Amino acid sequence: MRARLRPDRRKIIIMLKRRFLAALAASAAITGAALAHDADSGESWQLGDLTITGPFSRATLPNAPVAGGFMTVTNGGAEDDRLVAAASDAAGHVEIHEMSVEGEVMKMRELPDGLPIPAGETVELRPGGLHLMFMQLRHPLVEGETVDVTLTFEKAGEIELPLAIGPINSRAAGHGEAGDDMHKGH
Template sequence: MKTLIAALRGPLRLSARPLCAGAVALLAAGPALAHATLEEGEAPVGAYAKVVVNIPHGCDGQATHTVRVELPEGFYAAKPMPKPGWELTTETGPYAAPYDNHGHEMTEGVRAITWTEGDLPDAWFDQFTFRGRVGPKLSAGDRLDFVTVQTCADGQVAWDGSDEGHPAPALTLTAAQGDGHGHHHAAADEVELGDLTIRDAFALATPPNAPVAGGFLTLVNEGAADDRLIAARSDVAGRVEIHEMAMEGDVMKMRELPDGLPIPAGETVELKPGGYHIMFMDLKGPLVEGETAAVTLVFETAGEVEVQLPIKARGAAGGHGHGQDHGMLRNGEGGKADHASAAEAGRPVMTAALLDRARDAARVN
């Protein structure tokens, strides 16, 4: 990683190569035609934001081969998106103040992102993308400027706000969407924990007195080492287990994963209806559509993080009342689901036909 360097000065920086008067005039005139901007100009305080920088042209006749974006104070935990045909590098440096990133103190991180070795002709348009989080101590109405510099064969154009003709691409902050702890607050789209990203989380609503419910999400491991989801817990249930549900021929077998769920390096693992899932056992009350349920996920390497699961209607996202499917598998002793022990014993738990009948019954009821 490179170390953080100072912000570029002035709207136009020329390289050490000599320029003819005509080339200087072209470079100076070019930015007035169109500005570098962000595709989305607003983001809530404390939320994750996907930032897309629009580069509208080259250097008036010259192709852009490098784009560099400096990340302002107040924007942290940034990760860039690779771009085909371009080399990607990042520059790290300290933050002015530490951030609490899901229980882990962050004192430094990515402060600048550079895409190089590309070719954006003057007549073309392109976008450069990264994501990160807006600091929770900022206020609605604050503005975050992302100083952007595009480099061509004979010079640079800096969109840094140094004059009206060179405004920096900027995010205007809006009011926070909630603190993420209350039962009715909106959940963030993504949660980061080290090299892991948790996204697309949700749970399925349950009828009154249902003993179990299913939770689902996507785990992305962007690191170089494997990790493993080894446990989970939640205040909405007596216990939480990590389960697998899979068809073997025409027989559906379901079981707890006692060793947890592997999250291989560089891969994405989906927990979804009909496959891997989080099982809320001994529910303390019904899960109500439109509310959220908090669950703490425990990873072997990355540690712990709390995730908010928006509660969707039964049957949403192909779930077909997943919790109710589990609830149909009971042994009559205290209402305890016995599908795990049955699967581990190798006995058929439920055929596909019986499972469909159970789902239909749950929808009718």
């Protein structure tokens, strides 16, 4: 009698994870190369020396466990600041992340010490780069609605602001589909 070989479940899970991450990396790389990001939605929020513009997120599929948050933060002051935390009722927790491409592999990691906002500089949180990661979503993010997020900065303090929810493939607040951005000549 022949013994049946059972697949190693751990190997299958690792293989599926790698395929998912490779697909995510390819999608982000193609989208990032094809589109320019324009985070100017016309609205801004002031917190001390910091100005926050263009906050947005993307619509999610019904069972998506995560979502991203994006915006531009300009430090008009003479001292560095740091985004040290983010929170939202829409998620179990929110992390500050960075994405980078190493070779052909896109890697995402949490920034446990927060995100520096150097004096006199602008830091852009955008798809395929620095971003907020909404973990354990409590409900889908729906295009046309907003999701509130509270940002905590080391020196400037806390601010709550709405992130406009755009299409799944949006590149900036107030923008339509990816194809719309491509036709703008960016």
